[in-house]
Amino acid sequence: MTTLAGNDDAWPERLAAYRAQLDCRFPQIGEVFEASLLDALSVLSPAGVGAYLDTGRFLGGMGRGVEPVLAFLQEWPSIARILGEEALPAINDTLQLIWKSPNGKAISPFLQTLAAVARRLPERAQMQRYLELTLELMERTSSSIHGIHKTFASPGLPDFFAQAPTLLGSLAIGGLRNWVDYGIRNYANHPERQRAYFRLQLADSRAVFQRERQGTLLVDQQRPLDLYLRALWGDSAQLVPYATAVDPAADSPRTSPALPALPYYDATGIRLPDVLDDAHGISGVDRYRASLAHIAGHRRWSTPLFADNFSPMQRMAIESFEDSRIETLILRRYPGLRRIFLALHPRPVEGACRPATESCLRHRLTMLSRALLDPEHGYQDASLREFVARFAQTMAQGEASSEEIATLALAYVARTRRQSDQLANVHFTDTVIGYRDDNRHLWRFHELSDDEEMFEQPPTTATPEVDRLPPRHYPEWDYQSQSYRPDWVSVYESLHPSGEAATIDRLLEKHTALARRLKRLLDLLRPQDRVRIRYQEDGSELDLDIAIRSLIDFKSGATPDPRINLSHRTNGRNLAVLLLLDLSESLADKVSVGDGEQTVLELSQEAVSLLAWSIEQLGDPLAIAGFHSDTRHDVRYFHLKGYSERWGDPVKGRLAAMQAGYSTRMGAAMRHAAHYLAAQPAEKKLMLILTDGRPSDVDVQDERLLIEDARKAVGELDQQRIFSYCISLDRRADEYVSDIFGGRYAVIDRVDRLPERLPELFMALTR
Amino acid sequence: MSKPEQFKVHDEPFYQPQRNEVALYEAAYAARLPVMVKGPTGCGKSRFIEYMAWKLGKPLITVACNEDMTASDLVGRYLLEANGTRWLDGPLTTAARIGAICYLDEVVEARQDTTVVIHPLTDHRRTLPLDKKGELIHAHPDFQLVISYNPGYQSLMKDLKQSTKQRFTAFEFDYPEAALEATILVSESGIDATIAAQLVSIGATARRLKGHGLDEGISTRLLVYAATLIKGGVSAVDACRMALVRPITDDRDIRDTLDHAIDATFA
Ligand SMILES: Nc1ncnc2c1ncn2[C@@H]1O[C@H](COP(=O)(O)OP(=O)(O)OP(=O)(O)O)[C@@H](O)[C@H]1O
């Protein structure tokens, strides 16, 4: 195209003609018109330039001031370069529709970010979806009075446009759509919160944003990573996600001076990016593992040094050497990790940094670090090679120490120092080692502030066992907005503490008569699944028919069949059961039993014991868990019996230690329990919920909310083909329990009969 | 009679003592006290008894107990023959007659009524009544009863009654500590010490997950399997997956973690 238009003699004339076609008198336009036009001429066809100026004229005459037209004139050429000028009509249509609505104010933000959006959505089809999404958002959040006129502008639309590039930085267009949709559904009628939502200022807007992100989310990998840390490193630190704007291993940061936030750890846990994509052939999970290995190594082998003694550059070198020492030790134990470290560790190009104009220390150290990891580094630099050898020597003695390695690092700095190391212009390319932590743990200061005192604690070889695992997050159903609040509830699981198993035995003693009766019932349940296997040479019983036949054969001189016994085989019922106990405060209530009084808790213990005992006899896999809650941030889920545990003293001990407290956030507990039950191989799955009150929690005022959520949870269980059944001890349960469980519940209003009713109910259910 | 010979342990079994259990067992045997060996599966209980039988030069009769086992499986039963019926001693009876060490492996698996038949043999009486046959056997002076059981698998139905437990002295076993376990792998399979140590460290990773989704860690037995496969030419990674991970878990997260540990251990 006419890229040299500016040098053309006829140019001033043509410029004026274009200006006239734009027909727009704002003085500010003059300042940018020529440059923008030149840009446009370089990318657009003559017809395209015509359309460009037409759209500009429309925007200028629309009565919204100069901003929209300015934005368009400047942005369109770059957008056209990405999407092609054929994208204009669709954008024009969108502009028209916004203009006709009361949302004219949103036009400038729309245009201002459109180029950035186009960079994330370089396909016209994707852009089309963005435009449609925009219009839908506008429609659904512009409020109308009496349904006739759309009078009020959408509060969130301009905020949405402003955020769009950021959002698309992490979300695919489908994810963006879901995020927008959630905002509309939940905040259509709260202008202030709607704006906050679209500005990513609300907790749930960030949560939904996280959910829609691509890549491996830390929250999804909590358990595997906990297991990893525990199994390979014997470490049980909490894993805490931090929000990442940029993925540390995405290709760009390697060349960009905008350093990504690195993992780190402090007294409260190990901080990792909330999301990691696969990168350099390494899966997101393995990238997390690489970070955890590195950090676990520090926790095991690093001791803090006094920072005051060193210059910033010396500290940088010490950190780098210490990182290499730690990884050398890690690789001695787990040499297979080298492949992962190598893939993730940048490979700085020798000579890429120019010491004349740049500070090269980072570059030198990263090269050295690479060389210490990669025997095939191929670097020629003499001092690098010398220090690779000296490092090997230091490490040959054993594990060395943070102090020793610091000495080596100082020698290195002294040897390779250059004047230009002081320059502000640091060479960053290929120097970010994203899986390593930021080494803040390595330093202590003579002037101790409160924060740093934490590092005073003995280094981490003896990390205290944190018995509380990090929480699992579950959504909760908000019936008001008919949508889930994602990751709303934190469930902490743990093994229930143990008490005296004998307590349970004593409780059971009272029920010997009942047990005998149950046993008869159980025997009735069993026969169908005891299958006789005849014709056994070895068996538990003589099969008389066959035996006599053999005897006759034998007496008459024929060879008798020696298979004269029979045995039995239990044909599994193919049923797995999970018993979920509500351990909330109300369990401490007393009821009269016979002449005396007992707490509901004790009765539950008896009932559960009898049930567990019964189920054990039937051979159905059974797990028992209890729960209570203290706001959505703290739902506790206790394992009382695991599937593979038999009914015996450890289980009885835990049952004996059961205590009443807190509230009943039932939905979350059911979802968590379902996670275990669903993993059972059995064909039929039964979740029994034993509760004595309505779902409730201290942070929820709306009585319906948790009832509706529990009902939703039942639906989810159905979809997982888990049959749920509620046994309620609340006499007024009829008011709500059928809302939750449909017809699948029983209310036991004579609580004193629970011990017999519970097993009976179970048998009736599984007959 | 050649019977005792038939049950002798002729070749010295390899047994790597963990502590002073050999001496203690000898003391128990000297007093003919019944012995119970407890511990997780595959930690060397059976091997220990086999070794002790060899060391003491006594015959060993081992009975693997199962839930279908009845008292007559232990004591004996009548068999049908041409001229009527013939009595056949069960393994417990045989042991009592010939003076063998009778090892009831996983005795909890047997039904409770089965375990009761051992009571008179385990107290001062040292007798075994054969009700059906109308005979009372006085145990041979060399006879000793040993039972094993794995506390991880208790149940109300199957747990030993106190009256049974209290007839035994007990040894509690656990997986050997790392260096010993590596020695065992080397002796059992002939692999080299480096690989043995690597296998043991993989075993340790799994044992740390006990209670976090695993009921028991990887047993010494499985480590021996893996070592044997490796010795036989299977790649370390495949052998470990096949012998150490797949048998013990269906939990995906755990499987992935252990697989990763294997990949990380064998470069
Ligand atoms: N101390 C040891 N010395 C020699 N070999 C051992 C020792 N401990 C374990 N082993 C090895 O482990 C294998 C399993 O041991 P063993 O069969 O004795 O287990 P167990 O404790 O009886 O298990 P289970 O309870 O499942 O019967 C043995 O075959 C042997 O290879």
Ligand SMILES: [Mg+2]
């Ligand atoms: Mg054994």
